Amino acid sequence: MEHYCGVFGCITADPWPTDLDVAQLICRALIGLQHRGQESAGIVTSYGGVNAKDMFTHKGHGLVNQIFETADLAALKGNLGVGHTRYSTHGGCGSNTTAVQPFVVDTVHGLLAVAHNGELINAKKLRREVLKRGVGLSSFSDSELITQMLSLSPPEDPDDWPRRIKQLIESSPLSYSLVIMHAKKLYAVRDPFGNRPLCIGRLNRIVNCISDNTLPAIGWVVSSETCPFSSIGAELIREVLPGEIVEISSKGFKSLGILGRPDDTPPAFCIFEYVYFSRPDSYLEGQMVYSVRMNCGRMLAKESAVEADIVSTIPESATPAARGYSEFTGIPYVEVLCKNRYVGRSFIQPTTRLRELAVAQKFGPYVDNIAGKRIIIVDDSIVRGTTMQPMVALLRNSGAKEVHIRVASPPIRHPCYMGINIPTKEELIANRVELDKLAEYFGANSLKYLTVEGLKEAVSERARTERELGHCTACLTGQYPVALEW
Structure with a gap:
């Protein structure tokens, strides 16, 4: 299983600013998300290819600054990438990097990298289904399970990655915020209940500048929280909505639709993100x-x-x-x-x-x-x-x-x-x-x-959002958003 983590993704604009080092930027962002995980971290970058030689990976245990030396970052080439920092759980992973994210798998359609924050409530059921289809799993990580589920091809259109993501959402109601990298695109995904945070930002040429839409963006980012934005020259565009799939390319981003919740139940954003987990300067x-x-x-x-x-x-x-x-x-x-x-x-x-x-x-x-x-x-x-x-x-x-x-x-x-x-x-x-x-x-x-x-x-009084508000208080009340599956 996975627990409380930080995810981050970055893609440069077209034409690619040659002075924008994606690996360095992701590393800085992960330092900003370090409060969401201190056990391990990883970065995967790419130039947009789908072969093993096109993707560069470095992972390790410890704090971000301990894992990524200058030489490690220099070896992470590319104009897009994903990063992850992992919370230390009772399960742990010792010296084994098998459970360290982002997960990378080689599919018939090319390499796929996935960073995940959350925990699948029906993981045991999904694990049985994946194993029945002849897919091997190397860990008990929900994130690896998600990666393998995305790799299973829908027979109608095996190259349709948005359809694969939609099938994942339909198969598990929560909990996950995902950053997915395949070929020249990133996908930002939240479960239909919006249990974990995820937002999209715009990279500006001038750090800490006031938004000026007349200036072209030099890239786009997706992050668990907004708190790293000021340190990397990004500004918040908006949150990824519950159940939404957002496609991000060098041209910008677009929504691919929103999947609704079962029986029109309300959203269930984790209220403890406000109480304790999120950094106080995040929005x-x-x-x-x-x-x-x-x-x-x-x-x-x-x-x-x-x-x-x-x-x-x-x-x-x-x-x-x-x-x-x-x-x-x-x-x-x-x-x-x-x-x-x-x-x-x-x-x-x-x-x-x-x-x-x-x-x-x-x-x-x-x-x-x-x-x-x-x-x-x-x-x-x-x-x-x-x-x-x-x-x-x-x-x-x-x-x-x-x-x-x-x-x-x-x-x-x-x-x-x-x-x-x-x-x-x-x-x-x-x-x-x-x-x-x-x-x-x-x-x-x-x-x-x-x-x-x-x-x-206290949480809802000053919220400013166009979407319906709803918060998960299960740890306080025992009322879970959906029935638990064992």
Whole structure:
């Protein structure tokens, strides 16, 4: 299976600007999408040919800057390409690059490269169907499964790649955002529910220029998020719509149509893209993620205000929500924790002392800002809850008079089967401890979550999009967009 990832594609305009290095541009974009995956990354480029000698590939494990040296990028020739950065999951892939994307397969119609973000909810069923047709699979990756399904020729018109993509969409309702490269074209695809983000951008000659349609584009890009655009000289054109297939060539891009959802059900864009996953400077549904997180903080304050001296946060993803909470209540925002930026992701520690040491290594207290204060500490979400206890203890030991926890999202109670590596129900703190006992469990004076209704309102209030709004809240409510298949 695949999980939370970043995908990116680029194609140059015709005539091809000789000073535009596609591999370098894709690498820069993947660095901008690094928050969507830190386990592995890959880039595939081409001049538009369909033979093995026409396609250039480099993949590896680790961060983007560790994988792509100058010589590696110089070897990635071509005027179009796709890139991928992969989230570290419990499955992992060790030193084996089999599961590292983009996937490249040699078909009877030439080489095909695919980058995928998401997780197929009916992967087991589709895997059985592919194997029955005599196709071998080298991994349990949904992305390889998608690649092989695209390679199976429709008998009526074997060269019709848009038809192949349409058949894929019809065979699986979610979850996927795809960038597909074949010959001289890229295809950008979202599942009919629009569960994962995907957008199209225009490459300009002048970096960070204001849009000027009188200037010719030097290329087009497709990306999981808009956040890399400013660093590569691109501007957002629009999002790929749920169920849409967009064809991108050196001449520009065009929509090949939109496939509807079963029984006219609403879209199901992952609401946690707003809460935590997307970078705060990205735009989703016409609104900046940072602004939505501030709105979540305002809504949280509206629902669960409490008297205190300062509002603060656990750096850094919850900072916008804390500022929104502060703005609504008038309680000043004050930093209480200094984050050590050279410490990686936290690991679950088996003892209280080790958990406290892990927090102490990652955060240092601003004692003068804490001592004698009643503190509201805002977090964006609580999953396992393994670090909140030592975090509260750190504030208490630094002299905090009171500690009130406010969470800018509802309790997470259910696993996600659409691309987010959420733990099992038994591991989730909201299922292990009664909500009215959580404050005591963490050592805080009080704890309140944002309600599901409050989160939906905060996310939808300022959205600017022509399409129908709809968000997946399955990890919060257990109501999945479609019936799960096992």
